[in-house]
Amino acid sequence: MKWGTYLRESKQVDGNMYAKNCPSRQVLDRIGDRWSVLVVAVLRGGPRRYGEIAATIEGVSQKMLTQTLRALERDGLVTRTVHATVPPRVDYELTGLGRSLLGLVAALENWAYTHMGDVLAARDAYDAR
Amino acid sequence: MKWGTYLRESKQVDGNMYAKNCPSRQVLDRIGDRWSVLVVAVLRGGPRRYGEIAATIEGVSQKMLTQTLRALERDGLVTRTVHATVPPRVDYELTGLGRSLLGLVAALENWAYTHMGDVLAARDAYDAR
DNA sequence: CTGCATCCTTGCTGATACTG
């Protein structure tokens, strides 16, 4: 079953994290997105142009970046500002809601740097068997 | 490019979160996994049998659950204990490393419940255009 | 510069059936 299905089926909050329609799952879906967290992290430093974000995040395709930015915009986490210049210039910036995620992102980053060695060691040990 | 590729290509830490081989990305990959976080949350309450986990998490298939548990075990987040009884009984339990993730999971959950209303409202507003 | 449209490949995912 896909997440799109969950969203279509219900938007209600039922308080059970393990239920299909739980908002936690929907948030997990966004956080879990491979690029969303990285984009939010980039925007931590203030507004950024499309090209700047693309240049900062290695390995993201144009398609995925645009798709991710649209999703973040839809969820009210970032704003998109188009400047009517030639060539066009588009700025993305975190909203208040988006900034409320920064603590989480920092915690995620922190856990990663703190425990990555353990995880890699565990993987090596597991694979050695 | 897939994550598997990253892991194969390099296991080094380079300190740049936006670089392809950054450990942050590898951790994000696991956190980002649809089921990993839910499984860790279930195991918060202590050891659980395979069937208990399956019954708690709605919508997870047997295949995905097994796959998720194996990945968590490989990463050193969960231990798997097989009891030689008939019928067999398999318990899963968080390791110390796994428990170090609990704060993050709680923060994630907390953000979800706190801001889900805003996100859903933003989506409605966006879709209405 | 920004980003939409299209094609195309990959592999995730769920359903089903079977085993120790």
Place this chain on the structure above:
DNA sequence: CAGTATCAGCAAGGATGCAG
């Protein structure tokens, strides 16, 4: 009970070309 094996369907993601 707790898996493994296999298969079909579909969606995610990348590459390319074009437009405003």
